[in-house]
Amino acid sequence: MSHAHDKPFVLPADQIHIPAGSMWRKMPIIGLLLGAGGLGGAWATSHGDSHAFWYAYLVAYMVFLAIALGGLFFVIVQHLVRAGWSIAVRRIAENAMITLPVMVLLGLPIIFLGAHDLYHWMDVAAVEHDVMLNAKKSYLNETSFLIRMGVYFLVWTGLSVFFYAKSTGSDGNPEAGIRAAHSMRFWAAPAVALFALSLTFAAFDLLMSLDPHWFSTMFGVYYFAGSALSIFSFISLTVVLLHKSGYLRGVVTTEHYHDLGKFLFGFTVFYTYIAFSQYFLIWYANIPEETMWFGYRIADDFLPLTFLLAGGRFFIPFFFLLRRGVKRNAFTLTLAAVWILFMQVVDMYWLVQPVLAHHHALESADHVMHLHIGPVDFLALLGVAGVFIAGFTWALGRKALVPTGDPRIEESVRFENF
Amino acid sequence: MSKPIKKKTYGLLAEYDSARAVYHACEQVRDAGYKVWDSHTPFAVHNLDKAMGLGPSVLPWIVFAMGMTGATLAMLLQYWTSAIDYPIIIAGKPYFSWQAFVPVTFELGVLFSAFGAVFGMLGLNRLPMWYHSLFNSERFLRHTDDKFFIAIEARDPKYDPQKTRELLERTGAAHIEEVED
Numbered sequence: 001m002s003h004a005h006d007k008p009f010v011l012p013a014d015q016i017h018i019p020a021g022s023m024w025r026k027m028p029i030i031g032l033l034l035g036a037g038g039l040g041g042a043w044a045t046s047h048g049d050s051h052a053f054w055y056a057y058l059v060a061y062m063v064f065l066a067i068a069l070g071g072l073f074f075v076i077v078q079h080l081v082r083a084g085w086s087i088a089v090r091r092i093a094e095n096a097m098i099t100l101p102v103m104v105l106l107g108l109p110i111i112f113l114g115a116h117d118l119y120h121w122m123d124v125a126a127v128e129h130d131v132m133l134n135a136k137k138s139y140l141n142e143t144s145f146l147i148r149m150g151v152y153f154l155v156w157t158g159l160s161v162f163f164y165a166k167s168t169g170s171d172g173n174p175e176a177g178i179r180a181a182h183s184m185r186f187w188a189a190p191a192v193a194l195f196a197l198s199l200t201f202a203a204f205d206l207l208m209s210l211d212p213h214w215f216s217t218m219f220g221v222y223y224f225a226g227s228a229l230s231i232f233s234f235i236s237l238t239v240v241l242l243h244k245s246g247y248l249r250g251v252v253t254t255e256h257y258h259d260l261g262k263f264l265f266g267f268t269v270f271y272t273y274i275a276f277s278q279y280f281l282i283w284y285a286n287i288p289e290e291t292m293w294f295g296y297r298i299a300d301d302f303l304p305l306t307f308l309l310a311g312g313r314f315f316i317p318f319f320f321l322l323r324r325g326v327k328r329n330a331f332t333l334t335l336a337a338v339w340i341l342f343m344q345v346v347d348m349y350w351l352v353q354p355v356l357a358h359h360h361a362l363e364s365a366d367h368v369m370h371l372h373i374g375p376v377d378f379l380a381l382l383g384v385a386g387v388f389i390a391g392f393t394w395a396l397g398r399k400a401l402v403p404t405g406d407p408r409i410e411e412s413v414r415f416e417n418f
Numbered sequence: 419m420s421k422p423i424k425k426k427t428y429g430l431l432a433e434y435d436s437a438r439a440v441y442h443a444c445e446q447v448r449d450a451g452y453k454v455w456d457s458h459t460p461f462a463v464h465n466l467d468k469a470m471g472l473g474p475s476v477l478p479w480i481v482f483a484m485g486m487t488g489a490t491l492a493m494l495l496q497y498w499t500s501a502i503d504y505p506i507i508i509a510g511k512p513y514f515s516w517q518a519f520v521p522v523t524f525e526l527g528v529l530f531s532a533f534g535a536v537f538g539m540l541g542l543n544r545l546p547m548w549y550h551s552l553f554n555s556e557r558f559l560r561h562t563d564d565k566f567f568i569a570i571e572a573r574d575p576k577y578d579p580q581k582t583r584e585l586l587e588r589t590g591a592a593h594i595e596e597v598e599d
Binding site: 276279283323418 | 464465474478482509510517518520521
């Protein structure tokens with residue numbers, strides 16, 4: 001029962017366009033400099049230890065790939081369910097999504113340069129002497145890996161460019177907006193299937209195959225849960241920053257904060273549910289080839305990290321985000337979003353680095369798992385972050401901050417939680 | 419011969435024709451400082467709670483307390499039965515295998531939360547209620563059909579038969595009547 005309905009709806013132009021000369025428009029250059037500096041620095045500080053570099057790079061890559069894929073997920077799902085509330089923040093997800101072609105470029109070095117350092121199963125001689133890897137050879141071999149990665153990269157580029165072009169193409173044109181809305185809703189259904197399959201198998205290939213003896217059918221969902229948490233954190237954070245610098249005021253409101261917070265809370269529970277299910281079944285069945293994956297993650301230096309993961313992924317965000325007021329307040333929502341993004345980094349580190357530490361432990365005399373966090377880890381993260389931010393802010397400045405042609409943009413701006 | 423029953427007044431009942439009318443009337447009654455009053459509509463009118471000046475419900479706190487109680491009880495019960503009262507080795511695992519107890523802990527947390535939500539809601543609404551004075555009004559029956567009502571109770575400290583009636587008249591009520599208790 002708002003009185004605003006009596007007035008005609010106009011989007012304030014100064015709130016939805018970032019003018020040239022703004023700090024936001026300089027970010028692509030700054031991002032690229034950070035990217036070059038970070039990645040160069042990471043290579044330099046790894047002192048020729050190619051394992052250290054590629055493992056650090058993979059952690060950083062999977063963190064930002066999760067945000068980009070999360071953006072694609074957000075866009076597809078909002079079309080699929082014909083959501084009204086989210087249209088005012090959809091462009092931010094679209095801009096995160098359109099970094100996927102950039103993430104594909106960042107993925108090429110992993111495939112063509114780092115794969116032999118990262119993936120034990122690429123070592124043909126080692127596979128010959130390993131009964132289990134020999135049995136998995138039809139899936140885990142270099143040729144089919146290359147083909148699969150090519151397919152994922154094509155699917156991600158195709159889907160992100162399609163939804164981005166459709167949405168930005170109808171900016172300021174309500175006629176085209178109606179046609180685009182119908183077309184995007186139609187294609188969202190096949191797209192969500194392609195997205196689910198490509199993300200699941202990419203998580204298998206890029207992360208799970210680091211330890212090729214181990215397997216979990218839950219693993220794709222695990223990466224997806226982190227991806228969904230990442231994008232809702234990322235959108236919240238971007239909106240808060242844009243509000244602070246004077247954009248989107250009165251367009252994205254407390255009501256949108258509230259819904260983003262609800263999704264953060266919901267996916268916190270979802271993550272816990274599938275992460276615990278993965279652990280629980282393996283713990284219960286107690287089969288050596290499965291338990292060892294958790295075994296070396298709770299050994300020595302890595303036990304505190306595993307506790308941090310359980311506490312930081314579930315207990316802290318769950319109890320913090322329970323109250324309504326926390327989700328509706330920019331400051332507390334920012335705290336939650338920053339914490340969840342930080343935990344996504346911890347989570348990716350927890351998935352990737354123990355594999356390398358395990359190799360080192362097996363080769364060492366005392367077999368102790370050591371946790372090494374050095375400059376190479378921070379610089380690799382900074383480097384990939386820089387490239388991602390460059391792509392994202394370039395897209396942010398290029399078009400309006402909301403899909404102005406969407407037939408239901410007014411509904412989204414005026415929506416309220418009851 | 420029985421004594422004539424002494425009649426008490428429940429309060430004043432004002433009838434409105436539209437959701438918009440009752441919404442703005444609620445804002446005026448709220449601003450006039452009344453506390454013991456309620457509105458009755460045939461369907462949920464969004465934001466009517468704000469127009470009435472109602473604060474947030476305490477129900478979430480009841481649900482939270484119940485959920486925590488349920489989860490704690492479930493963990494303690496499983497700990498006591500499996501590790502103290504009748505210790506038995508299952509699959510070579512420790513007596514207190516908290517991992518195995520998590521599903522039940524979760525389920526009981528949810529169950530108690532649901533109990534807290536349903537019975538807490540009934541309790542806060544003082545339901546079930548076998549008698550309500552407003553049903554003494556013939557016109558009030560249409561609150562489930564197409565009419566909107568505001569009822570200000572006589573026990574409200576600001577209640578005054580004359581002044582309250584004047585206030586309700588100013589809010590544009592289509593009809594005002596005094597209801598017996």
